[in-house]
Amino acid sequence: MPNPEGTEVRYFVWAIDDSNATAQSDTFSYFVQTSGGNPIPNAGFEQWSGGDPVNWYRDNGITWSEELSVVHSGQRSLKIVNADDRKNIYSDTVQITGGHRYHISFWVLDNVTGRARIFVRWFNESGYPDNDWSSVYSTDSPQWQRLEWEWTAPPNAQKLIVALRFYTSNEKSTVGPFYVDDVELSDLSSNSEDDEPHSLLPCHGFKSVFYDSGGRLHLRFDAELKSNVMVSIYRLNGTRAFRGEFFVNSDALLFSIPLESGIYFVKADIGARSFVEKVVVLR
Template identity: 30%
Template sequence: MLKKAVMLVIGTLIVGFPLYASLSNGGFESWTGGLPDYWTPDDSIIVEQASDVVHGGSYSAKVTLITQNQSLADFIHEAVSVSENTLYTLDAWIYDNDDAGRGRLIIRWYDSSMGYISTSYAATYSSDMDEWQELTFDATSPAGAAYAEPGIRFYDVSSNWDGDAIFHVDDFDLTSAPTGPETLTIYEIQGQADESPYVGETVVTYGIVTGVFGNNFFMEEQPGGAWHGIYVYRGGTSEPVVARGDSLRITGTVSEYYGMTELTNPTIDILASGVTVPGPTMLATGSVPVEDYEGVLVKVDNAVCTNPDLGYGEWEVDDGSGPVRVDDMGYSYTPDSGAMYMVTGPLFYSYGNYKIEPRDENDVYEYPTGVSERSLLNNMVINVNATGSVVN
């Protein structure tokens, strides 16, 4: 059987934008003193320049394994800079037509002082076949890794060993790409709990703007309702300008600010404008101040102002099921004590209280004195279910 080639290519892991740990002379085109520049062979292999078995360019490296001692059979590129806890991918094209040996990819990891940490080994070996074959090797750099030495280790096949095994290698490269942030729904971010399970993580999510308050805003995903809304905080950043009805893709950090789940440090992509905003969730006032509706556009009706001044621009309404606060984050309103209101707005949480935040004058409606709803309220508790229909 002809003793032919192993050809090695370290390829690209395609996840986002690739980051290259550049290898010098990966194609074995540059040689000095009979050895390829930037490469070091172990004592149990002989490396020679070859032009007859080539994958790319004019030359490859012919490697002859002359011992069955695998601890001295590595062919290694000099150290290149890497990042810790990062996924790197080696892709190997193999032409291995020698049944006396085989090879597999390896990466040695070192710290910033070139202190050895560990070696990662591919699970797959080259096979004896009369055609090119591909090996793929993914390895995550360990904590503290600052440098890596990629290469290949050669092995004998003892049952077929006849004194040597010949390979050719060519076209090395090393690539990596950062793992992108996880894409989650708002419902998943909220986690159906007081605190998001993703606090501190960078995530991607989608939603429709339901209310803008200065530079900050609320957004909600269809179909709306409990756990489907979230507050986006961007401090002094005003660009891009967003408006109610904008459909957004946001990459941001999940944060808990004194109990309020937020997306902070957002990168915002406006996908469309003028999109239908999820309708407000109709609730009894006593059902509003709970974690489920944090960030959600809500609406209460037939609610009497039971306290027109709680301080700091806040006031209170109650439809008989329990009170809820109304705040002035976006719209300041002076209510009349005892008057009946319909109030709409996203639900915010601060200083230990949930608050409806009207967006403008259209979100606060005061019923005229003497309407039937007022007389009804004196005789029964009016609750509003999730569909907006009135029930006794």
């Protein structure tokens, strides 16, 4: 496993394809992971000093410890032994560029009655902070889950910290244990939209996805929706060809998008759920 704070970059592709399915509707799970270039210091909680993870901070009301057994990757993770309601952990400050769009993610194991969500704190040249909050919360599960969100930095922002807030249930004054690992920050504006690789989370929630001869993409979901849907389209090499948000008030979405011939992966984000499907475009 490469050092999360190193400069080495490697791509890992995991794919499952049912050769008996049709080209337009078969299931294809695709995951691209990059390491290196992550500006968050000690992003994998591998470095500790005096019982604390280096470059990380906590509110009063949080007890944490070094974890060696329950890890997402590497040798260590951060164990939140107990957390009072609405208490936070924080990264060290990171230099950023105002007006750029940033993607932030945490891996969390939340197998307790409680939840967590990401927020970001921006700082301008005067040091004045401004908070932005994700609307996605962790869910109780014995499996690691990735919490992720995107924000556009205020025009005058120069630094940020990324943070995770914990919430208790109605029955308890504290919550724990949580496990946290592999925090990542990426600048989506540092490269063009077409050149940047992204991570696709393998999920299944489409009934069908196909691209018609008129240049329209058809998405049909497995349930009626009444929510915003973020649709991203990726090329075979993992670079993004399109990203847009739609309000869907049915089980289907149809929109025009010019695509060249080739294989693409369509990802729909609906709240905390992510669905990925392969589509073949023939022009």
